[in-house]
Amino acid sequence: MLIIDALQYVNWTRPLFEEAKAGGVSAIHVTIAYWENTRDTLENIGDWRQRFSDHGDIIMPVRSGADILQAQSEGKIGIIFGFQNCSPIEDDLRMVETLHQQGVRIMQLTYNNQTLLATGCYETGDSGVTRFGREVIKEMNRVGMVIDMSHSAEHSTLQAIELSSRPIAITHANPLRWHKALRNKSDDVLRALGESGGMLGFSMYPFHLNNGPDCTLDDFCGMIIDTAELMGIDRIGIGSDLCQNWGYETLEWMRSGKWTFKPDYGEGSAKNADWPRQPDWFSSSKDFGNIASGLKDKGMAQGDIEKVMGLNWLNFFTAGFGPEG
Amino acid sequence: MLIIDALQYVNWTRPLFEEAKAGGVSAIHVTIAYWENTRDTLENIGDWRQRFSDHGDIIMPVRSGADILQAQSEGKIGIIFGFQNCSPIEDDLRMVETLHQQGVRIMQLTYNNQTLLATGCYETGDSGVTRFGREVIKEMNRVGMVIDMSHSAEHSTLQAIELSSRPIAITHANPLRWHKALRNKSDDVLRALGESGGMLGFSMYPFHLNNGPDCTLDDFCGMIIDTAELMGIDRIGIGSDLCQNWGYETLEWMRSGKWTFKPDYGEGSAKNADWPRQPDWFSSSKDFGNIASGLKDKGMAQGDIEKVMGLNWLNFFTAGFGPEG
Numbered sequence: 001m002l003i004i005d006a007l008q009y010v011n012w013t014r015p016l017f018e019e020a021k022a023g024g025v026s027a028i029h030v031t032i033a034y035w036e037n038t039r040d041t042l043e044n045i046g047d048w049r050q051r052f053s054d055h056g057d058i059i060m061p062v063r064s065g066a067d068i069l070q071a072q073s074e075g076k077i078g079i080i081f082g083f084q085n086c087s088p089i090e091d092d093l094r095m096v097e098t099l100h101q102q103g104v105r106i107m108q109l110t111y112n113n114q115t116l117l118a119t120g121c122y123e124t125g126d127s128g129v130t131r132f133g134r135e136v137i138k139e140m141n142r143v144g145m146v147i148d149m150s151h152s153a154e155h156s157t158l159q160a161i162e163l164s165s166r167p168i169a170i171t172h173a174n175p176l177r178w179h180k181a182l183r184n185k186s187d188d189v190l191r192a193l194g195e196s197g198g199m200l201g202f203s204m205y206p207f208h209l210n211n212g213p214d215c216t217l218d219d220f221c222g223m224i225i226d227t228a229e230l231m232g233i234d235r236i237g238i239g240s241d242l243c244q245n246w247g248y249e250t251l252e253w254m255r256s257g258k259w260t261f262k263p264d265y266g267e268g269s270a271k272n273a274d275w276p277r278q279p280d281w282f283s284s285s286k287d288f289g290n291i292a293s294g295l296k297d298k299g300m301a302q303g304d305i306e307k308v309m310g311l312n313w314l315n316f317f318t319a320g321f322g323p324e325g
Numbered sequence: 326m327l328i329i330d331a332l333q334y335v336n337w338t339r340p341l342f343e344e345a346k347a348g349g350v351s352a353i354h355v356t357i358a359y360w361e362n363t364r365d366t367l368e369n370i371g372d373w374r375q376r377f378s379d380h381g382d383i384i385m386p387v388r389s390g391a392d393i394l395q396a397q398s399e400g401k402i403g404i405i406f407g408f409q410n411c412s413p414i415e416d417d418l419r420m421v422e423t424l425h426q427q428g429v430r431i432m433q434l435t436y437n438n439q440t441l442l443a444t445g446c447y448e449t450g451d452s453g454v455t456r457f458g459r460e461v462i463k464e465m466n467r468v469g470m471v472i473d474m475s476h477s478a479e480h481s482t483l484q485a486i487e488l489s490s491r492p493i494a495i496t497h498a499n500p501l502r503w504h505k506a507l508r509n510k511s512d513d514v515l516r517a518l519g520e521s522g523g524m525l526g527f528s529m530y531p532f533h534l535n536n537g538p539d540c541t542l543d544d545f546c547g548m549i550i551d552t553a554e555l556m557g558i559d560r561i562g563i564g565s566d567l568c569q570n571w572g573y574e575t576l577e578w579m580r581s582g583k584w585t586f587k588p589d590y591g592e593g594s595a596k597n598a599d600w601p602r603q604p605d606w607f608s609s610s611k612d613f614g615n616i617a618s619g620l621k622d623k624g625m626a627q628g629d630i631e632k633v634m635g636l637n638w639l640n641f642f643t644a645g646f647g648p649e650g
Contacts, residue, residue: 113456116438124453258417258418
């Protein structure tokens with residue numbers, strides 16, 4: 001079965017690549033940037049070239065849907081480059097194509113906070129897609145870079161869906177009606193996303209789960225089945241938001257960047273500041289099989305399980321990573 | 326009479342400094358950045374160090390109200406460093422103090438477009454002051470860098486007035502009720518600005534003037550008198566927005582930065598794209614006397630004329646350029 005994970009943020013080591021391979025994953029959308037500017041982003045991409053050189057027997061770069069199928073046939077993990085923020089393009093529209101040439105295929109317009117392009121989900125106001133944001137959407141559409149609104153505010157997300165000539169993604173989030181969190185998405189957003197041919201990736205990050213780390217597999221899979229009814233079975237996949245092998249200082253940086261002197265606890269709190277515990281049925285990339293089993297136990301048809309586990313993302317990325325045509 | 330101009334953007338040459346000196350100006354808030362990042366801004370500040378070295382007989386840096394008085398007593402032009410955008414701090418709160426140490430005393434939170442801090446006056450939505458923006462306002466308050474909302478949207482401006490513990494400025498704009506333009510300010514904004522101890526600088530940039538370049542001195546001075554009634558005679562000054570000695574490509578860059586491929590005409594249009602013609606009564610820094618005469622002809626008392634021409638800005642900058650106390 002083809003397995004694609006539409007979002008991870010991992011401090012990669014060879015054992016972690018091996019673990020993902022053992023889990024049967026054929027493609028992972030990896031996070032290249034949270035707050036990095038253009039120069040720092042190019043450095044992170046340089047690090048990936050080194051990883052491809054060091055671990056070319058188990059990983060390979062993905063620039064197209066065909067690359068994902070090649071990774072699957074060779075038993076490798078295809079690596080999809082993406083940004084969780086628009087900081088890598090700074091204020092320069094031309095950087096979209098520049099970074100697409102570097103292999104980047106997915107970019108979030110915001111990461112929690114307001115950006116030059118749109119409003120993040122942690123802001124109180126939401127001005128929607130900005131003047132610069134409209135130009136960037138057009139350019140991402142043109143070159144074939146998928147717009148990701150996982151960390152964006154509601155009005156901005158609805159506007160991005162409307163403004164984009166191509167379907168967009170929310171690579172990692174869950175329905176708000178299942179678990180109330182600033183990062184989860186309303187029915188309005190999910191419906192508009194589904195109707196426009198977009199994709200939602202279900203997150204296993206504990207702050208996005210009903211009952212947090214104690215969320216049951218049964219509950220999670222039930223939520224997937226409900227969302228299939230809302231959005232359509234072709235519009236959903238996995239975007240685990242798996243974070244592995246990072247210290248607390250990385251979490252602090254993800255949350256606070258350089259925009260505040262005092263710590264911002266994001267989805268956590270002063271008393272619960274550290275990385276959350278993963279649910280026992282999904283502790284690493286070796287556990288994707290549990291989700292497939294869980295969906296089977298809930299009565300989902302095998303063909304639909306395969307769609308959710310990877311085929312939907314394959315179709316979406318195959319269309320989305322090519323130039324507009 | 327002390328004359329202070331709270332905004333100019335000039336491609337400076339020695340003859341232009343001499344012209345300003347002949348016009349009796351003791352301090353000018355000069356524009357150090359529109360779209361520049363931190364590194365490019367430091368380069369622009371380096372250029373100013375060279376100018377102070379080359380023309381130290383007629384210009385001097387201003388870091389405090391006392392420096393303005395010194396410039397006046399020595400018959401020099403005091404140069405106040407300011408940014409028309411927050412691009413120089415990029416995404417880093419620490420850059421506020423860094424750039425204050427470089428002599429920067431005024432910063433706009435936005436330049437027409439949405440920024441990381443607030444919404445610009447050319448956007449359709451207006452999310453107000455952002456999470457990062459709130460931190461930057463606190464930091465500007467702390468170090469003594471004046472918040473300038475000249476190019477900001479209405480809701481963002483009202484929020485900045487409310488959030489800032491110190492009075493803010495709109496260094497260059499006119500009342501919307503006098504001339505309808507995206508850059509001019511509503512009565513609500515001007516009233517809140519006045520009540521909070523802030524300052525408005527009247528602009529002579531033709532797009533901000535009633536009848537544009539054909540605006541009469543009488544009309545302009547009448548507008549000043551009306552605004553004194555609305556805001557109080559102590560809350561107004563001059564911020565000419567004088568732009569001199571630039572080619573069209575500079576105007577194009579000011580308007581379009583790197584955020585759009587197609588030209589944005591800003592306050593102009595495709596048919597009227599170039600720099601506007603100045604009104605005949607204010608073509609350069611030698612003409613400040615005309616405004617003082619115009620106010621006298623409209624019956625303004627000499628003491629009030631002196632406030633408008635410079636004393637109000639002196640008081641405001643004396644308080645605003647020092648650390649929070």
